[in-house]
Amino acid sequence: MDAVELARAQFAFTIGFHILWPTLSIGLAWFCTLLSLLWWRTGRPVYRDLMRFWIRLFALSFGMGVITGIVLSYEIGTNWAGFSRSVSNVLGPMFMYETLTAFFLEAGFIGIMLFGEGRVSKGTHFFACLMVSSGALFSATWIIAANSWMQTPAGAVADADGIFHVVDWWQAVFTASFPYRLAHMVCASFLTGSFVVAGVSAFHLWRRQHLAASRTAFSMAMWLALVLAPTQIALGDLHGRNTLENQPVKLAAMEGLWDTTKGPAMTVIAWPDMAEQKNLYALDIPHLASLYLTHSWDGEVEGLKTVPPSDQPNVPLVFFAFRIMVGIGLALLATAVTGLALRLRGRLFYARWFQLLAMATTPLGFLGVLAGWTVTEAGRQPWIVYGHLRTADAVAPVTAGAVTTSLIIFFAVYNVLLLSFVWFAGRLALKGPADSSVPSREHVGLDRTNAGLSAASSTSPASLSSSSTAPATLEQAGA
Amino acid sequence: MLELMQNPHVPLAFAALAAFCVSVYVLADGLDLGVGILFLAAPRDDQRDLMMASIEPVWDANETWLVMGGTLLIATFPAGYYVLLPAFYLPIMFMLFALIFRGIAFEFRLQATRFRFVWDIAFAAGSILATLCQGLILGGLIGGVPMQDGMFSGGPFSFFSLLGLMCGIGLLGGYALIGAGWLIWKTVGSTQVFAREIAHAALILTAVMMALVSLWSALTVPEVAARWFALPNLLLLAPVPLATLAVLVAIWRGIWEGAEPRTFLLSLMVFALGLVGLVVSLWPYVVPRHVTVWDGAADPQTLGFIAIGLVVILPIVLAYQAHAYWVFRGKVEPHAGGYGEAAMGSPHP
Numbered sequence: 001m002d003a004v005e006l007a008r009a010q011f012a013f014t015i016g017f018h019i020l021w022p023t024l025s026i027g028l029a030w031f032c033t034l035l036s037l038l039w040w041r042t043g044r045p046v047y048r049d050l051m052r053f054w055i056r057l058f059a060l061s062f063g064m065g066v067i068t069g070i071v072l073s074y075e076i077g078t079n080w081a082g083f084s085r086s087v088s089n090v091l092g093p094m095f096m097y098e099t100l101t102a103f104f105l106e107a108g109f110i111g112i113m114l115f116g117e118g119r120v121s122k123g124t125h126f127f128a129c130l131m132v133s134s135g136a137l138f139s140a141t142w143i144i145a146a147n148s149w150m151q152t153p154a155g156a157v158a159d160a161d162g163i164f165h166v167v168d169w170w171q172a173v174f175t176a177s178f179p180y181r182l183a184h185m186v187c188a189s190f191l192t193g194s195f196v197v198a199g200v201s202a203f204h205l206w207r208r209q210h211l212a213a214s215r216t217a218f219s220m221a222m223w224l225a226l227v228l229a230p231t232q233i234a235l236g237d238l239h240g241r242n243t244l245e246n247q248p249v250k251l252a253a254m255e256g257l258w259d260t261t262k263g264p265a266m267t268v269i270a271w272p273d274m275a276e277q278k279n280l281y282a283l284d285i286p287h288l289a290s291l292y293l294t295h296s297w298d299g300e301v302e303g304l305k306t307v308p309p310s311d312q313p314n315v316p317l318v319f320f321a322f323r324i325m326v327g328i329g330l331a332l333l334a335t336a337v338t339g340l341a342l343r344l345r346g347r348l349f350y351a352r353w354f355q356l357l358a359m360a361t362t363p364l365g366f367l368g369v370l371a372g373w374t375v376t377e378a379g380r381q382p383w384i385v386y387g388h389l390r391t392a393d394a395v396a397p398v399t400a401g402a403v404t405t406s407l408i409i410f411f412a413v414y415n416v417l418l419l420s421f422v423w424f425a426g427r428l429a430l431k432g433p434a435d436s437s438v439p440s441r442e443h444v445g446l447d448r449t450n451a452g453l454s455a456a457s458s459t460s461p462a463s464l465s466s467s468s469t470a471p472a473t474l475e476q477a478g479a
Numbered sequence: 480m481l482e483l484m485q486n487p488h489v490p491l492a493f494a495a496l497a498a499f500c501v502s503v504y505v506l507a508d509g510l511d512l513g514v515g516i517l518f519l520a521a522p523r524d525d526q527r528d529l530m531m532a533s534i535e536p537v538w539d540a541n542e543t544w545l546v547m548g549g550t551l552l553i554a555t556f557p558a559g560y561y562v563l564l565p566a567f568y569l570p571i572m573f574m575l576f577a578l579i580f581r582g583i584a585f586e587f588r589l590q591a592t593r594f595r596f597v598w599d600i601a602f603a604a605g606s607i608l609a610t611l612c613q614g615l616i617l618g619g620l621i622g623g624v625p626m627q628d629g630m631f632s633g634g635p636f637s638f639f640s641l642l643g644l645m646c647g648i649g650l651l652g653g654y655a656l657i658g659a660g661w662l663i664w665k666t667v668g669s670t671q672v673f674a675r676e677i678a679h680a681a682l683i684l685t686a687v688m689m690a691l692v693s694l695w696s697a698l699t700v701p702e703v704a705a706r707w708f709a710l711p712n713l714l715l716l717a718p719v720p721l722a723t724l725a726v727l728v729a730i731w732r733g734i735w736e737g738a739e740p741r742t743f744l745l746s747l748m749v750f751a752l753g754l755v756g757l758v759v760s761l762w763p764y765v766v767p768r769h770v771t772v773w774d775g776a777a778d779p780q781t782l783g784f785i786a787i788g789l790v791v792i793l794p795i796v797l798a799y800q801a802h803a804y805w806v807f808r809g810k811v812e813p814h815a816g817g818y819g820e821a822a823m824g825s826p827h828p
Contacts, residue, residue, distance in 0.1 A: 067579045067582035068579070074571055077564030081564065085561045085629070088553050088560065088561070089781045095550040095553060096550040096553075101788075103546055104796040108803050110540075111803050115807070116806060119806060119807075165778050396565040396631075399635050402568050406568075424591075
């Protein structure tokens with residue numbers, strides 16, 4: 001591999017790893033904020049138990065996001081000096097505003113959110129949660145504004161040296177694809193968060209422990225999923241039609257469409273062959289793509305061949321990533337609808353197969369986000385600033401050896417990080433929330449954790465670890 | 480706004496602001512890197528618990544100033560960003576790896592049971608490595624980086640210099656001193672005694688390395704020597720080293736006596752004076768001896784866009800960061816749980 005490919009591999013790996021944590025922490029931050037609000041306004045202990053539980057998991061994901069994010073803010077200079085030189089007048093301020101309005105806000109209030117309960121009032125704690133979750137949202141807003149400018153640049157002109165100068169800030173920040181990409185990503189975070197909450201709660205329901213808290217959380221998560229899953233699909237459709245307008249080549253790669261066609265078919269599955277410039281083994285549904293892309297029977301859609309092969313992205317990568325994303329979206333929608341059907345029949349908390357299903361959906365949101373970003377980033381190639389600056393011209397004057405060294409270390413370090421996170425977060429998640437609220441009467445015999453001190457510690461999968469079960473159970477014994 | 484931003488004094492204002500952000504970073508993260516550097520030197524595990532607890536609520540905000548420095552650099556002086564970052568590729572990458580290990584140690588140490596020592600080592604080694612890397616970058620900056628056709632033109636190891644190594648060791652001493660000062664202020668009992676004892680060693684290391692770095696850069700970098708020793712500069716600048724000496728003596732005399740915040744606050748002053756010295760040596764360059772603050776500044780319209788936010792938001796940021804320190808004021812109390820776990824263990828109404 002040459003220096004460009006190595007730099008791309010490194011950036012793809014580090015940013016792909018990073019995006020997992022903001023995805024989780026944006027969703028969980030708002031869920032914790034909601035719980036803090038409910039605890040403050042209703043005073044029901046179940047909300048406090050859930051809030052404390054989910055704040056701990058949020059803290060872990062937030063920390064992972066911070067440390068993997070610092071890497072990116074420097075990598076853009078170390079590995080992509082040509083890019084930095086060309087676009088810093090435009091993107092520099094957006095990165096700076098992200099730090100100023102988002103990172104500082106999160107950092108300033110995260111201490112109070114995590115450690116402040118008891119030191120500050122419930123209202124102040126809620127405010128701190130709100131500031132942290134707003135910070136997470138502001139961060140997403142700025143970084144997606146920057147990314148959208150790379151996809152659909154506007155408001156700036158390049159001089160003879162290839163350096164961009166901003167002529168209109170409003171246009172540079174609010175580019176054509178920005179609102180769609182932002183809405184799609186934020187909704188993805190909320191949806192992913194909902195299914196993480198649902199999955200963890202389902203585990204406890206399945207184990208018949210922490211019933212009061214887990215039912216509340218499971219119910220909340222399934223309501224959220226029911227709203228968010230169809231919303232996300234609608235937003236995705238809008239985003240796709242925006243891409244058709246602004247980045248037709250990317251859209252053609254997503255659809256596997258080589259020739260400009262009137263009334264194009266939807267290619268369900270195929271092998272897009274870049275050498276032959278056509279699809280092999282294609283399964284097509286006539287006119288369907290025309291219907292959802294142009295909302296007409298015979299709309300015209302541009303094909304990949306409108307540009308020379310050297311200006312096409314890696315078509316199979318974009319094509320399959322897109323199908324994975326859509327498939328996951330549909331699977332999550334189906335799960336949410338099934339949840340509603342069970343709820344209407346009064347079986348939401350009791351259908352054991354559905355609890356297993358909910359656990360299985362937990363990682364799907366993350367895979368969907370990774371697939372979606374692969375579509376949008378790989379689909380932009382060979383451009384780093386669409387139509388203006390090629391990725392190959394954007395790298396830094398660093399040696400392939402130095403990039404390889406750091407890539408190998410990143411790979412090793414991030415795997416250690418992931419394993420540690422899965423270990424510690426998994427342990428916390430399996431241990432579950434405290435049980436300070438009274439269990440519902442009709443199922444008291446089923447609730448293992450409410451059977452007393454010894455049962456609580458012996459059935460808890462994480463009974464080795466120390467502190468939190470004991471005070472919680474004592475508290476419950478007093479209640 | 481655009482006309483205002485074309486004024487030649489504007490890059491000066493942004494340079495001052497960048498220097499301010501770097502200073503805040505060095506002073507704020509200095510205290511928690513310092514606690515990390517001293518971590519394994521503490522004799523007992525409960526002292527380490529207390530040391531970590533003393534910085535838990537604030538380290539994230541402190542480290543955010545590092546991101547602020549990076550993003551402010553790309554926004555205001557892009558040449559500094561795209562020349563200096565590739566020039567210091569390896570030390571920056573290793574600093575980031577070190578900060579990663581240090582950061583996760585905060586999260587995982589108190590939840591770990593059997594392998595807690597692994598996180599102790601990760602936290603201390605991460606702090607030490609990050610500090611050494613910062614020193615190497617600092618020394619390389621004073622020495623200057625090779626540049627051709629507007630881009631960095633050296634190799635992956637051209638960052639390395641003896642001066643950088645000296646700066647690294649000096650920073651280890653300096654951060655350890657700030658960290659010890661912080662612990663004297665925020666802890667009691669045996670942890671405080673430990674901090675007072677180790678502060679002496681840190682102070683000696685800091686003083687010796689400051690002298691060595693000044694001397695060595697004057698000997699090996701002629702531009703720096705010319706800046707300091709030409710008349711009338713020599714007389715005008717003499718107060719800087721003299722004041723540094725006076726503060727160092729004041730710290731030495733106050734470690735066991737005097738008010739508890741004294742060592743901490745005076746050690747911050749040492750760093751502030753060191754930064755003044757650095758500005759004197761490097762002025763007016765963004766990339767030393769190649770790109771000045773006027774040549775390296777971003778477009779006027781970009782600076783104008785940044786200025787609005789900085790004037791409005793930066794004071795608010797400083798205010799609520801101060802508030803966060805205020806909420807967690809006073810002596811640190813050991814808590815039962817770890818990062819996040821505290822929320823479970825803490826008393827509540």
